[in-house]
Amino acid sequence: xxxxxxxxxxxxTIISILIIFALGFIYSRSSxxxxxxxxxxxxxxxxxxxxxxxxxxxxLRLKTFLLQSYxxxxxxxxxxxxxxxxxxxxxxxxxxxxxxTLPLLNDYCQFLKEKADLIERYKTQHSxxxxxxxxxxxxxxxxxxxxxxxxxxxxxxxxILYNFDRSEDxxxxxxxLLRKLPKKLSNKKDNEMMESLRLHVNLIVNYSxxxxxxxxxxxxxxxxxxxxxxxxxxxxxxxxxxNRGISYHFVLVFVCFGLGLWVxxxxxxxxxxxxxxxxxxxxxxxxxxxxxKELSEAMSKLEDSQTVLTQSAKMTALGEMxxxxxxxxxTPLSAILMNAEMLMDRADQAxxxxxxxxxxAIVKIVARVSKIIMGLKRFSRNADDAERSRVLVxxxxxxxxxxxxxxxxxxxxxxxxxxxxxxxTVLCVPEHISQVLLNFLNNxxxxxKDTDAISDKWISIHASKQDDQVEISVTxxxxxxxxxxxxxxxxxxxxxxxxxxxxxxGLSISKGIVEQSGGEMFYDKRCPNTRFVIRLPA
Amino acid sequence: MNRLKQLVLLPILVLALYGIFYYVxxxxxNQYSNTEVQNFIYxxxxxxxxxxxxxxxxxxxxxxxxxxxxKRLSKGNQVSCHSCHSFExxxxxxxxxxxxxxxxxxxxxxPTVFNSAKNxxxxxxxxxxxxxxxxxxxxxxxxxxxxxxxxxxxxxxADQMMVLLFNEIFDAEISKDRIIGALxxxxxxxxxxxxxxxxxxxxxxxxxxxxxxxxxxxxxTYGCVACHxxxxxxxxxxxxxxxxxxxxxxxxxxxxxxxxxxxxxxxEHDRHVFKVPSLRNVQLTAPxxxxxxxxxxxxxxxxxxxxxxxxxxxxxxIKDITEFLKSLTGxxxxxxxxxxxxxxx
Numbered sequence: 001x002x003x004x005x006x007x008x009x010x011x012x013t014i015i016s017i018l019i020i021f022a023l024g025f026i027y028s029r030s031s032x033x034x035x036x037x038x039x040x041x042x043x044x045x046x047x048x049x050x051x052x053x054x055x056x057x058x059x060l061r062l063k064t065f066l067l068q069s070y071x072x073x074x075x076x077x078x079x080x081x082x083x084x085x086x087x088x089x090x091x092x093x094x095x096x097x098x099x100x101t102l103p104l105l106n107d108y109c110q111f112l113k114e115k116a117d118l119i120e121r122y123k124t125q126h127s128x129x130x131x132x133x134x135x136x137x138x139x140x141x142x143x144x145x146x147x148x149x150x151x152x153x154x155x156x157x158x159x160i161l162y163n164f165d166r167s168e169d170x171x172x173x174x175x176x177l178l179r180k181l182p183k184k185l186s187n188k189k190d191n192e193m194m195e196s197l198r199l200h201v202n203l204i205v206n207y208s209x210x211x212x213x214x215x216x217x218x219x220x221x222x223x224x225x226x227x228x229x230x231x232x233x234x235x236x237x238x239x240x241x242x243n244r245g246i247s248y249h250f251v252l253v254f255v256c257f258g259l260g261l262w263v264x265x266x267x268x269x270x271x272x273x274x275x276x277x278x279x280x281x282x283x284x285x286x287x288x289x290x291x292x293k294e295l296s297e298a299m300s301k302l303e304d305s306q307t308v309l310t311q312s313a314k315m316t317a318l319g320e321m322x323x324x325x326x327x328x329x330x331t332p333l334s335a336i337l338m339n340a341e342m343l344m345d346r347a348d349q350a351x352x353x354x355x356x357x358x359x360x361a362i363v364k365i366v367a368r369v370s371k372i373i374m375g376l377k378r379f380s381r382n383a384d385d386a387e388r389s390r391v392l393v394x395x396x397x398x399x400x401x402x403x404x405x406x407x408x409x410x411x412x413x414x415x416x417x418x419x420x421x422x423x424x425t426v427l428c429v430p431e432h433i434s435q436v437l438l439n440f441l442n443n444x445x446x447x448x449k450d451t452d453a454i455s456d457k458w459i460s461i462h463a464s465k466q467d468d469q470v471e472i473s474v475t476x477x478x479x480x481x482x483x484x485x486x487x488x489x490x491x492x493x494x495x496x497x498x499x500x501x502x503x504x505x506g507l508s509i510s511k512g513i514v515e516q517s518g519g520e521m522f523y524d525k526r527c528p529n530t531r532f533v534i535r536l537p538a
Numbered sequence: 539m540n541r542l543k544q545l546v547l548l549p550i551l552v553l554a555l556y557g558i559f560y561y562v563x564x565x566x567x568n569q570y571s572n573t574e575v576q577n578f579i580y581x582x583x584x585x586x587x588x589x590x591x592x593x594x595x596x597x598x599x600x601x602x603x604x605x606x607x608x609k610r611l612s613k614g615n616q617v618s619c620h621s622c623h624s625f626e627x628x629x630x631x632x633x634x635x636x637x638x639x640x641x642x643x644x645x646x647x648x649p650t651v652f653n654s655a656k657n658x659x660x661x662x663x664x665x666x667x668x669x670x671x672x673x674x675x676x677x678x679x680x681x682x683x684x685x686x687x688x689x690x691x692x693x694x695x696a697d698q699m700m701v702l703l704f705n706e707i708f709d710a711e712i713s714k715d716r717i718i719g720a721l722x723x724x725x726x727x728x729x730x731x732x733x734x735x736x737x738x739x740x741x742x743x744x745x746x747x748x749x750x751x752x753x754x755x756x757x758x759t760y761g762c763v764a765c766h767x768x769x770x771x772x773x774x775x776x777x778x779x780x781x782x783x784x785x786x787x788x789x790x791x792x793x794x795x796x797x798x799x800x801x802x803x804x805x806e807h808d809r810h811v812f813k814v815p816s817l818r819n820v821q822l823t824a825p826x827x828x829x830x831x832x833x834x835x836x837x838x839x840x841x842x843x844x845x846x847x848x849x850x851x852x853x854x855x856i857k858d859i860t861e862f863l864k865s866l867t868g869x870x871x872x873x874x875x876x877x878x879x880x881x882x883x
Contacts, residue, residue, distance in 0.1 A: 068584035068763070068767060069584050069585070069586070069767045069768045069769075069774075070658075070767065070768055070774045070775050071586070071767075071768040071769055071774055073774075074658040074768075074774045078658070117803070120775070120776055121776075121807065123775040123776070124775060124776055124777050124778070124811070126764075127761075127764040127765045127775065127777065128764075128777075128781050130761065130764050131760075131761030131764050131847055132848070134759075134761055135761070135847075135848070135849065192850060196848060196849070199782055199848045200848060203781070203782070203848065
């Protein structure tokens with residue numbers, strides 16, 4: 001797992017946002033409504049019920065004349081209406097004004113208003129009826145001793161009956177009785193009373209009908225039914241919401257728990273990853289240190305071996321020379337021996353001239369041997385620390401040849417030396433350049449000595465001045481080197497000689513020596529023969 | 539043996555009887571609690587004495603008192619509430635129709651402001667539920683104060699004294715709702731307590747004269763009390779003008795205001811229906827009826843008996859009832875004579 005990949009990062013962000021949204025949604029649904037609000041709503045609804053109950057009770061009291069004042073009615077209606085208004089506009093009762101309950105609430109308020117209107121009318125009818133009912137017995141009593149006594153009495157009882165049982169028969173009966181009574185009476189007082197009787201009987205008949213219908217309407221009003229509906233609907237909704245809230249609550253708790261667990265796991269994982277990273281870092285440092293140490297060790301070993309190798313190359317060259325040197329010295333030694341023996345044999349008869357001639361020859365040969373040994377000594381001296389100096393090319397070439405000229409002779413190889421000018425000088429450590437030249441000469445000799453392909457065996461040393469450099473080349477009769485060998489020519493340890501014969505370091509060390517002296521060394525590809533060139537500063 | 543039986547049985551019998559009596563007594567005592575009995579009596583009483591509400595905000599009421607007499611509440615600073623609801627003339631103005639801005643006349647008689655908070659609805663036709671709604675009426679009526687709330691608020695805001703008063707009392711700036719709040723608080727305090735009749739109801743039987751007591755009996759027996767009842771002796775129901783006889787036909791001609799509550803509900807049965815007015819301080823609030831057509835109280839009683847009760851009252855009864863009505867005149871509301879400073883602290 002690699003949480004730092006940018007694609008993974010985007011996915012991670014999207015998932016986080018989705019989770020947050022999901023959590024928000026669940027949370028919004030899980031909110032359980034405030035219990036105080038709920039109880040307030042229920043309380044208000046209950047109060048409305050009680051107010052309605054009181055109102056109905058007071059209406060009944062009114063009907064039975066137990067209630068004289070309308071103030072309690074006014075108070076009850078006012079209270080119920082104000083409760084209704086509160087349900088309608090107070091923000092506390094917001095949950096009563098939702099889609100399902102609002103029509104019920106509106107219904108309830110509508111019915112309540114209708115009921116209030118009915119009660120207003122009922123009060124009016126009730127007052128009028130009450131007065132007329134009170135007055136009627138007085139009128140009837142007025143006529144009790146007259147001839148209208150029976151009619152008025154039965155009229156009165158019919159009216160009283162009509163108050164309880166509003167049947168058509170009774171109305172007919174009442175009007176029939178009214179018709180029986182005279183329109184006008186001679187006595188002024190009687191006449192007034194008769195008018196009053198007619199008026200109040202009519203009033204009672206009219207108003208008791210309306211009052212009764214109003215009463216019925218009020219007491220059978222659907223206000224309480226609507227209120228019950230509202231309460232039930234609200235409680236249903238509340239229950240559903242509560243249940244839903246609780247279940248979402250559980251979901252929320254579980255999701256939170258899961259998320260918490262997930263976060264802990266991720267955290268743990270991250271921690272272990274960082275721990276690993278720490279370990280890796282620490283290891284890395286250790287490894288780097290170790291490798292560096294190893295490298296530097298290898299470097300120093302390499303340097304050591306370089307010097308060893310240089311030395312051994314030198315030794316090899318020496319070894320190669322040893323034969324030559326032995327030969328070189330052996331020849332004069334045998335000449336000395338020969339001269340000395342001759343002198344010894346003819347010691348008695350030798351002319352002084354002969355003695356002089358022979359001893360001269362011996363001295364001359366010894367001088368030559370001494371010169372060879374001097375050259376050898378000079379060559380073998382480790383010249384690493386030697387200072388560069390301006391040296392005649394002639395001297396270098398001569399010094400080199402003293403070490404090996406005999407070898408060439410013995411292998412019948414012609415050595416040709418050609419210097420453009422005898423006063424050519426180079427700036428170098430002469431021993432080094434001698435070593436390089438010796439190396440070239442040895443290589444050439446090795447290539448030529450055992451081959452039969454080349455009949456005319458020669459080696460040519462040529463020196464010339466080019467601008468501010470001196471070019472010294474060694475060319476032999478060979479026909480050049482194949483390209484595959486050319487490429488690897490200067491590599492260390494590359495050799496065409498059989499194992500044990502060459503180290504493969506000769507040319508590479510020579511190249512290093514020349515470049516150290518500020519010059520260059522290369523194999524001349526353009527030459528048809530095998531030709532090595534060194535250029536040194538003049 | 540028999541004696542022994544008697545000795546044992548007698549105490550048992552006595553104990554059992556005692557138990558039964560105890561039980562009966564206890565259960566009957568439980569049937570009605572004291573408060574229930576009191577409630578029963580309270581609910582049956584027809585007229586109750588007036589009481590000043592105890593939960594008044596005196597400071598608001600005093601501000602309302604200032605505003606009540608403030609002519610800036612009308613167009614061109616011509617009239618104030620007090621112009622038509624004078625405290626000297628029983629909370630009304632003694633005119634048939636009140637004079638508003640630019641000398642315009644109203645179309646109904648101005649009812650008294652005293653005890654008006656106890657009316658179950660406001661205006662003759664009951665078109666407003668309470669005083670909060672009532673105030674808008676005269677303020678906007680071109681025949682009364684003919685102004686707007688914006689104008690009033692602007693005028694009052696120009697007065698540094700008013701700004702300070704509102705700041706002190708409401709801790710806020712002047713606004714329509716606060717002006718109304720103060721006015722209603724003041725009007726709620728305008729209760730005429732301790733009328734002789736209230737004192738009589740409270741148990742002082744010397745508070746009324748013989749004639750007044752007789753008048754109260756007749757007020758009850760004739761049935762005036764069927765509509766004029768409750769704490770305000772009226773003001774808690776609607777009734778059509780002219781139950782027994784056609785009042786308007788006999789008075790002559792119809793006026794715009796005669797339709798009554800019909801304007802509000804549009805129902806035919808509400809035609810000519812008016813709020814039954816309070817009879818408190820009726821002695822001071824002549825002329826009478828919604829049309830202010832009757833200047834004499836005795837004639838008013840006579841007319842009411844005819845048109846509403848269908849009765850013809852003898853002269854002495856009218857006189858007694860009038861005397862009784864005079865006993866309904868209470869003391870001037872305390873708030874009118876109290877000094878603002880005394881409450882400020």
